[in-house]
Amino acid sequence: MAKSILILATKAPYGTEDFFAGARLALAMLASGSISRSTVLMVGDGTLNAVASQNPGAIGMPSNVEAINDLADFEGEVFVLEDDLKERVGDMPLVEGVKRISWEKARELIFDHELVTTF
Amino acid sequence: MASILFVMLKSPHENVNLELASDLGGQSKKAAILFEDAVYYAMDKKASKHLAEHVDEVFVISDDLAARGFDCDVGGKFKTVDYGQAVDLIMQYDRTVTL
Amino acid sequence: MKRTLLIHLRSGSMMNMDSNLVVKLAKAALDKGHNVRIFGYGEGITPIKEGQEPKRFPNVGKELTELAERGATIVVCETCCAARGIHRGEEVKGSKIGSLTNDLSKFVSEADRIVTIAR
Numbered sequence: 001m002a003k004s005i006l007i008l009a010t011k012a013p014y015g016t017e018d019f020f021a022g023a024r025l026a027l028a029m030l031a032s033g034s035i036s037r038s039t040v041l042m043v044g045d046g047t048l049n050a051v052a053s054q055n056p057g058a059i060g061m062p063s064n065v066e067a068i069n070d071l072a073d074f075e076g077e078v079f080v081l082e083d084d085l086k087e088r089v090g091d092m093p094l095v096e097g098v099k100r101i102s103w104e105k106a107r108e109l110i111f112d113h114e115l116v117t118t119f
Numbered sequence: 120m121a122s123i124l125f126v127m128l129k130s131p132h133e134n135v136n137l138e139l140a141s142d143l144g145g146q147s148k149k150a151a152i153l154f155e156d157a158v159y160y161a162m163d164k165k166a167s168k169h170l171a172e173h174v175d176e177v178f179v180i181s182d183d184l185a186a187r188g189f190d191c192d193v194g195g196k197f198k199t200v201d202y203g204q205a206v207d208l209i210m211q212y213d214r215t216v217t218l
Numbered sequence: 219m220k221r222t223l224l225i226h227l228r229s230g231s232m233m234n235m236d237s238n239l240v241v242k243l244a245k246a247a248l249d250k251g252h253n254v255r256i257f258g259y260g261e262g263i264t265p266i267k268e269g270q271e272p273k274r275f276p277n278v279g280k281e282l283t284e285l286a287e288r289g290a291t292i293v294v295c296e297t298c299c300a301a302r303g304i305h306r307g308e309e310v311k312g313s314k315i316g317s318l319t320n321d322l323s324k325f326v327s328e329a330d331r332i333v334t335i336a337r
Contacts, residue, residue, distance in 0.1 A: 034324065210331060
């Protein structure tokens with residue numbers, strides 16, 4: 001009987017719809033009222049979804065930034081694995097509300113949530 | 120000790136982030152279960168060694184191995200299982216994470 | 219001990235063997251006496267479309283109906299169906315077009331374990 005779910009975001013933005021789909025799933029869990037904690041953790045290429053300067057309008061795609069903002073409206077937390085992001089693009093400004101996290105904290109998140117699903 | 124079962128579906132030659140198993144698993148008990156083309160990890164020496172560096176045990180679906188022509192005992196950290204045993208493992212480990 | 223397994227499918231019916239794997243896992247879990255919930259999201263909604271008649275490969279739609287007859291609950295995402303032109307009334311028997319907010323959240327709240335089958 002789970003009350004919490006962690007969405008592990010592993011794919012880069014806009015090449016696939018995975019991050020957007022994962023963020024919408026996270027939002028729906030909170031909106032339902034039956035799941036009290038629904039969190040997004042960006043790892044690997046998924047960390048690129050945290051880049052503040054993304055402009056999906058350039059290719060006519062729905063915005064992952066808006067998906068993150070919508071989640072924040074329901075107090076859903078979004079974390080980015082700091083080392084993975086730095087390894088890929090250096091130290092970039094993040095979408096507002098996204099929190100940097102270490103592997104140690106990421107491991108805690110895995111066991112703080114009863115279920116984990118990967119996008 | 121907390122435990123994680125990593126679910127793997129893709130061939131070792133596809134884009135798979137094996138480091139994620141170590142990074143997310145940390146000191147937890149870690150295992151991988153190989154379905155579909157991921158069973159090739161059991162047959163590919165370099166890939167099996169690499170995977171074994173990241174997890175404590177590896178479970179391989181015997182039907183998927185047999186379908187690909189490798190109906191054998193894989194040995195080492197690798198052990199063949201059927202779907203019923205896969206369900207038992209899913210229930211036994213604290214978390215399942217698809218890589 | 220009877221537990222509840224949630225299988226989260228995001229691969230399409232004919233793009234790889236993922237939907238066949240879902241059927242095999244679900245059958246094994248039912249054989250063990252567990253409850254089974256399957257939620258199709260993204261491309262994972264396509265197996266429930268009625269009328270798919272693969273000539274040589276297993277008919278996943280028929281297998282889903284058999285799973286439902288054995289007690290599995292099978293729901294797919296309505297928004298994802300609309301995006302792919304699949305509408306209510308076109309589901310294989312035993313499956314349902316539903317929503318993340320109403321159905322997946324319920325599945326999550328009931329689940330002891332989740333397995334994500336996706337690429």
